[in-house]
Every structure is written in C-alpha cells, then in structure tokens.
Amino acid sequence: MFHVLHETVQVQDIKDARQLASEITTKGASLYDLLSREVDLRVRHLICLSLFLQLPYYLSFIMMLTVILHFKI
Secondary structure, three states: OHHHHHHHHHHHHHHHHHHHHHHHHHHHHHHHHHHHHHHHHHHHHHHHHHHHHHHHHHHHHHHHHHHHHHHHO
C-alpha cells in the first residue's frame, strides 16, 4: 500500500514539475517580448521628451515671426 501511494505521489510531483517548467517557459517568453518592446518605447519616450523640451524655443520663434510679419504688413 505504501509503495503504491509513494508512486502516486512521485507521478503527481512529476506532473507538477512539468507544469511549473511550462509556466516558467511561457513567462520567460513573455518577459523577453516585453523587454524587447521596452527598448523601442524608451527611444520613443526620449524623442517625445526632447520635443517637449524644445517647445519654448519653437514658441518664441513663432512669436518672433509673427511680430516680423506684423511690421511688414
């Protein structure tokens, strides 16, 4: 009786280990995909941030052009 119970526990342990290995593989693949997207998103974030930081320059340039055009009219 103990021998059969011991084998049943071993079989369940093997099934659990396979399930865990499958979950680890799936989560690892998902993490790999997310990390590869993170690089692209970081670049896009930096581009947007640099454009935002240049906004006052562009606004002052537009205001200057508006004043120049106003005096030419």
